[in-house]
Amino acid sequence: MDKTIKRINELAAIKKTRPLTNEEEAEKKELYAIYLKAIRGNLEAQLGQIHVLNDDGEEVPLKRKSTLKN
Numbered sequence: 001m002d003k004t005i006k007r008i009n010e011l012a013a014i015k016k017t018r019p020l021t022n023e024e025e026a027e028k029k030e031l032y033a034i035y036l037k038a039i040r041g042n043l044e045a046q047l048g049q050i051h052v053l054n055d056d057g058e059e060v061p062l063k064r065k066s067t068l069k070n
Contacts, residue, residue, distance in 0.1 A: 001035075004034055004035055005035065007027075007031055008028070008031050008032065011024055011028045
């Protein structure tokens with residue numbers, strides 16, 4: 001993941017000095033997709049560890065309320 005973030009930052013620095021080539025733009029999109037997938041996976045794992053107490057005092061796992069549409 002460190003290499004991915006480093007390369008994303010390199011491309012961002014390049015973009016400040018000149019437009020990205022088509023290949024660099026495609027690489028940037030691919031790297032962002034990888035990065036976001038990892039972030040979402042980590043968040044889902046963390047949320048999966050959360051339990052809440054219902055009104056009866058019973059501990060139940062946190063449930064997804066609805067599915068987000070992208």
